[in-house]
Amino acid sequence: MAVGNGRVQRLWQAMTIAGDDFIDMVRYLIIGSMLAATMQTFVPQSTLIAFGSGPVTSVIAMMVLAFVLSICSTVDAFLALSFVNTFTTGSILSFLVFGPMVDIKSALMFLGVFRRRVVLYLILLPLALTMLITIFINLNLGW
Amino acid sequence: MKQTIKNILLIALGIFLLSRLLNGTLSFYIHPRFNVLTLLTAVGLTALGLGYAIQQRRAAAHAHANTSNDHDHEHEHAHVHSHDVSWAGLFLLSLPVVLGLLVEPRPLGASALQNREINIGTDVSLTSASAPEGSELSIVANAGERNILDWLYLFQRSTDPASFNGEEAHVIGFVYRDDRFTDAQFMVSRFTVSCCVADAAPIGLIVEWPDTAVLTADSWVEVTGTIQARTFNGIEIPVLIADSVLPTETPSQPYLYQ
Numbered sequence: 001m002a003v004g005n006g007r008v009q010r011l012w013q014a015m016t017i018a019g020d021d022f023i024d025m026v027r028y029l030i031i032g033s034m035l036a037a038t039m040q041t042f043v044p045q046s047t048l049i050a051f052g053s054g055p056v057t058s059v060i061a062m063m064v065l066a067f068v069l070s071i072c073s074t075v076d077a078f079l080a081l082s083f084v085n086t087f088t089t090g091s092i093l094s095f096l097v098f099g100p101m102v103d104i105k106s107a108l109m110f111l112g113v114f115r116r117r118v119v120l121y122l123i124l125l126p127l128a129l130t131m132l133i134t135i136f137i138n139l140n141l142g143w
Numbered sequence: 144m145k146q147t148i149k150n151i152l153l154i155a156l157g158i159f160l161l162s163r164l165l166n167g168t169l170s171f172y173i174h175p176r177f178n179v180l181t182l183l184t185a186v187g188l189t190a191l192g193l194g195y196a197i198q199q200r201r202a203a204a205h206a207h208a209n210t211s212n213d214h215d216h217e218h219e220h221a222h223v224h225s226h227d228v229s230w231a232g233l234f235l236l237s238l239p240v241v242l243g244l245l246v247e248p249r250p251l252g253a254s255a256l257q258n259r260e261i262n263i264g265t266d267v268s269l270t271s272a273s274a275p276e277g278s279e280l281s282i283v284a285n286a287g288e289r290n291i292l293d294w295l296y297l298f299q300r301s302t303d304p305a306s307f308n309g310e311e312a313h314v315i316g317f318v319y320r321d322d323r324f325t326d327a328q329f330m331v332s333r334f335t336v337s338c339c340v341a342d343a344a345p346i347g348l349i350v351e352w353p354d355t356a357v358l359t360a361d362s363w364v365e366v367t368g369t370i371q372a373r374t375f376n377g378i379e380i381p382v383l384i385a386d387s388v389l390p391t392e393t394p395s396q397p398y399l400y401q
Contacts, residue, residue, distance in 0.1 A: 016198070019191040023149065023228055027235040034238075040341065045259055075337040078401075079344070 028112045032105030036070040055138035058091035066099030073100035090138035101126045153192030159240045160185040168248035173339040250397035253319045253361035286310040292399045304372040304379040318358045336398040352385040365391040
């Protein structure tokens with residue numbers, strides 16, 4: 001069959017695989033983006049901020065905010081800076097550390113590829129470790 | 144059938160992105176530095192859709208005409224159908240295009256402000272402090288050409304904000320008001336965007352203007368007046384004493400970029 005010589009065919013194969021992967025993944029991206037947009041639109045930042053100013057609650061509030069906002073890691077520092085004066089250091093740190101690792105979009109995309117248990121670890125481990133360390137910082141280091 | 148819809152959706156998505164890029168409404172959603180990447184995406188998606196279609200047609204023609212080279216045939220046939228998409232998957236894939244066509248593109252406005260903290264000077268310096276070297280040069284020397292971000296930035300960097308008192312200012316932004324403002328005050332606001340609208344942060348200048356009653360919230364205005372430094376919560380912020388407030392068109396680039 002005259003589909004072409006080896007190189008053209010391989011290039012074509014690479015492209016179709018990329019295309020198939022795109023279609024596989026884009027659904028999770030679309031659902032995740034819609035969820036994140038809904039959260040951003042209907043959950044005012046002030047409610048989350050009002051939720052906590054204590055050493056523990058502030059960390060929880062900022063981690064929820066990081067998850068809800070789903071903004072990219074290159075700019076979350078800018079956003080975090082606007083909370084510096086009103087929030088504890090540990091909670092700002094938790095926002096910066098937890099946000100890039102876990103957000104709505106990536107959690108859904110993980111679910112599409114890995115087994116459920118793996119995804120659970122991928123979310124729970126960063127959650128638990130970030131929370132422990134930043135709360136420790138809040139309670140024990142007077143930054 | 145599903146394959147054909149998938150191909151059409153891919154091509155439609157490519158064309159949709161391209162049209163958003165060409166008519167400039169893409170900048171309502173993402174930073175212009177992604178324009179080249181968006182162009183590449185649009186080309187790639189269209190090529191992929193067309194490629195699938197060609198491959199499908201070939202495989203079909205092959206199935207009809209060829210019985211001698213069975214191995215080759217089966218291989219190709221199997222590949223075309225190996226990644227069958229579900230109807231739900233197709234529906235999701237169609238969402239960006241369908242929503243994009245149904246919902247008129249619109250930049251963030253005053254309604255999005257209610258969910259965020261507005262910035263009147265405290266945070267701009269912090270953000271700008273991490274800007275690359277030489278960004279100081281980007282501050283417009285001519286007072287009349289400074290935008291809202293320039294003014295806030297200038298006030299943050301300055302050791303003596305009062306020295307700007309009386310300088311003429313001319314800025315464009317949308318009208319924002321809430322309970323904190325008196326009848327003779329409003330805020331002329333813009334959103335700054337670093338990456339995409341998900342990280343959009345509102346900034347604004349407080350404007351003193353006796354006729355705020357005639358202004359509609361969220362409408363775009365052109366404010367001309369003089370700058371006056373005022374102390375607010377312990378920090379010096381610029382207040383614009385307006386000489387004129389004129390309605391204007393939404394700028395083609397509604398956001399400001401740091």
